[in-house]
Amino acid sequence: MTSLEIISALEEKIESLLGYVSDLESEKRDLLNQLEEKDAAISELNSRIEALEGERADVSSRVEHMLQKIASVTGKEGEASQGGHGNEPQREGNFEFTD
Numbered sequence: 001m002t003s004l005e006i007i008s009a010l011e012e013k014i015e016s017l018l019g020y021v022s023d024l025e026s027e028k029r030d031l032l033n034q035l036e037e038k039d040a041a042i043s044e045l046n047s048r049i050e051a052l053e054g055e056r057a058d059v060s061s062r063v064e065h066m067l068q069k070i071a072s073v074t075g076k077e078g079e080a081s082q083g084g085h086g087n088e089p090q091r092e093g094n095f096e097f098t099d
Helices: 003-074 077-082
Strands: 090-092 095-097
Touching: none
Parallel strands: none
Antiparallel strands: 090 095
C-alpha cells in the first residue's frame, strides 16, 4: 500500500468516524428532548396527585363531619366513627341480623 492509499484509507475512516459522532450527537439531542418532555409529564402528574390527595382529605373530613352530625342526632356515636359497618352482627332481642 502506498502512502497516498494509506492517507486515503485514513481519510475515509475519519469521515466515517465523524459521521458516527454526528449521529450520536443528534441522538443525544433527541434523547435530551424526550427526557425534558418526560420530566414535564412527571411534574404534571405529581401536581395532579397532590391535588387529588388534597381533595381526598377534604372529602374524608367532610364525610367524618357528616357522620358526627348524624351520630349526634341519633345518639349512636360509636357507630358513626366506624361507619356503622363493623364485622359484628347486629342483635335485637334474640334475633341476629347480619349485613
